[in-house]
Amino acid sequence: MAAIDDKFERLMNLTAALLDAERPLGRDYILERVAGYTADGESNRRTFERDKVDLLKLGIPIVLEDIPGEADGVQGYRIERTDYELPDPELDPAELAALHLALRAVRVGESDSLGTRALWRLGGVLGAEENNPSASAFTLGALPTDPALVPLFGAVLERRVATFVYGTSEGESTRSLEPWRLEFQRGHWYVLGFDVDRQGERNFRIDRIVGTIETGPAGSFAPSTSSRGDQPFRPWNPDGSGDQSVTAILRVDGDHAATATELLGAETISAAENNGAIVYEVPVTSWPAFRSFVLSFLDHAELIGPPELRSDLIDWLRTMDDRGADS
Amino acid sequence: MTKQLTAAERLERMLAIVPWVAAHPGGVSLSELSDRFQLTPTQLEECLRIVWMVGVHPYTPDALIDLTLESDHVEIRLPDYFTRPLRLTVAQAFALVAAGRSVLSAPDADPDGPLARGLDKLAGALGSDRSSVVDVELGENSTEVAVLQRAVTERRQLEIDYYTYGRDQLATRRIDPWSVQSVDGFWYVKAFCHSAEAVRTFRVDRIRDIRPLGTNFIAGSEDSRIESFRPTDADPQITLNLAPSAGWVVTQYPIRESKTLADGRSQVTLAVSSPQWLERLLVRLGTDAEVVASDPSLATCGSDAARRILHRYLK
Numbered sequence: 001m002a003a004i005d006d007k008f009e010r011l012m013n014l015t016a017a018l019l020d021a022e023r024p025l026g027r028d029y030i031l032e033r034v035a036g037y038t039a040d041g042e043s044n045r046r047t048f049e050r051d052k053v054d055l056l057k058l059g060i061p062i063v064l065e066d067i068p069g070e071a072d073g074v075q076g077y078r079i080e081r082t083d084y085e086l087p088d089p090e091l092d093p094a095e096l097a098a099l100h101l102a103l104r105a106v107r108v109g110e111s112d113s114l115g116t117r118a119l120w121r122l123g124g125v126l127g128a129e130e131n132n133p134s135a136s137a138f139t140l141g142a143l144p145t146d147p148a149l150v151p152l153f154g155a156v157l158e159r160r161v162a163t164f165v166y167g168t169s170e171g172e173s174t175r176s177l178e179p180w181r182l183e184f185q186r187g188h189w190y191v192l193g194f195d196v197d198r199q200g201e202r203n204f205r206i207d208r209i210v211g212t213i214e215t216g217p218a219g220s221f222a223p224s225t226s227s228r229g230d231q232p233f234r235p236w237n238p239d240g241s242g243d244q245s246v247t248a249i250l251r252v253d254g255d256h257a258a259t260a261t262e263l264l265g266a267e268t269i270s271a272a273e274n275n276g277a278i279v280y281e282v283p284v285t286s287w288p289a290f291r292s293f294v295l296s297f298l299d300h301a302e303l304i305g306p307p308e309l310r311s312d313l314i315d316w317l318r319t320m321d322d323r324g325a326d327s
Numbered sequence: 328m329t330k331q332l333t334a335a336e337r338l339e340r341m342l343a344i345v346p347w348v349a350a351h352p353g354g355v356s357l358s359e360l361s362d363r364f365q366l367t368p369t370q371l372e373e374c375l376r377i378v379w380m381v382g383v384h385p386y387t388p389d390a391l392i393d394l395t396l397e398s399d400h401v402e403i404r405l406p407d408y409f410t411r412p413l414r415l416t417v418a419q420a421f422a423l424v425a426a427g428r429s430v431l432s433a434p435d436a437d438p439d440g441p442l443a444r445g446l447d448k449l450a451g452a453l454g455s456d457r458s459s460v461v462d463v464e465l466g467e468n469s470t471e472v473a474v475l476q477r478a479v480t481e482r483r484q485l486e487i488d489y490y491t492y493g494r495d496q497l498a499t500r501r502i503d504p505w506s507v508q509s510v511d512g513f514w515y516v517k518a519f520c521h522s523a524e525a526v527r528t529f530r531v532d533r534i535r536d537i538r539p540l541g542t543n544f545i546a547g548s549e550d551s552r553i554e555s556f557r558p559t560d561a562d563p564q565i566t567l568n569l570a571p572s573a574g575w576v577v578t579q580y581p582i583r584e585s586k587t588l589a590d591g592r593s594q595v596t597l598a599v600s601s602p603q604w605l606e607r608l609l610v611r612l613g614t615d616a617e618v619v620a621s622d623p624s625l626a627t628c629g630s631d632a633a634r635r636i637l638h639r640y641l642k
Contacts, residue, residue, distance in 0.1 A: 091449070101442075105430050181459065291611075
């Protein structure tokens, strides 16, 4: 108990000293002048190193800088207030309570503590009815998370170029993106932005990003003025443009047409047949992706044209059929 | 008996509480602080008694936090630090924004209500010009979702025509809908199914028709939470060698085991929830997947499906 009290007091004093400092504070100065560093020499220094880690873990932006007026290489610690202080969003009680209710209705990942801790900083948790037995009726669902989401969200907010390795059916490649926003659609997270190397708007599925995200300096690009982007991601036409595409003609049986229309977009419907089947004309730039889509309907859909794609699909199926016959 | 907070947990809470109290010059009640910041009155008092001693060198009265604590009332006057709370971490901001945008995408959300206003203000504090930097679609907001949500509230029995994707089969069922929720981007209804005489979860976009019946039901007592698909040990297994271009399988499906082979392919073992699910996977993968071992019932699954589809093209 006493040890926790002492440490808590020391951490508060350390934070106050670094916030209050007009110039960076050297470590020796801190150990001498900040109350709570009472042990001797080496043990004190180890305590300070551990305290620093505790502060950094909370997101306190401690910087190490040269101390002006001191010899070269003499450095000290400081907290830049504008990096530390939360600008006041002036949330009224109804807005705070609505944010709290949203956190309770939707699980983001496995833990719900992140959002709650954000609410403390924003003015507290309102509308709490922790013991309300009907609380589960508010549950609206759950969103999956991905390790790449938080760094990408940071890059979107601070307008940093994000560089990452992206895996597709054609292999892996390194991409550089000015990220505009994150979207969750049909069970997957996407990042949407301007692809610097390919000079165009692109969507990337976040779970296909391999490894870590590197980010460049803040404020590297202007906010997006894109009007597009509300378009759902269609892997057979990832740019969403009609450029260099072929038009595939697909018939889907009536029982499955609702799903197909949602995925292909109503604008691709070209005819409705008497038996309920619907024929679609779909711009396709990636044939492997579209073939995969067509085959997910099993024998409830038929690719009618163009002839070269139809015969490729038939060859694909024949190869599989033959392989089954051999085994 | 309340949980003992660590020193870092106390610090986090106080960096939010101290500026909040100081922003109310007349002081606030301990009970309000306790509700708002989720601490017991004892935990709160333990922290505040220490805050009273916090300050900067030389720790003279003018360099300390000026705190008055009298029975249920606390007042704080600050020197020049701790006047604003600490910024949100990116992970915290994301959790809050993602949850908020999700609720806004639900069928009955108010686009101009307090949540929407709160998210707009929050975006400003995060340094973004728009709150739409995260867009969430919990699922297709069809009329079925609204009909089902009403039936849950009214406890009305329904008859549905449901397409079972895994078995590729359409059937009529009578259900007591308990809860409508979005999981991984799709709306689901959890219900007692009278046809199966068991609790079942149905994906709303596979319900072809809904007919409300005249009868009401008594709410089930089971947990209404809907979990995403998890394979069970009873499910048959299949082991595949996958070409590098089929790597997406690993990210999309629950993999039991996975290893990289000398030739660069990966070998994965999957639990198979239904033969039709496996049919779709195998015809989509084609020659990118080679079946290494499988439950006997699944051995010819891929080639059987390929033959059936071919029949449609060659008739």
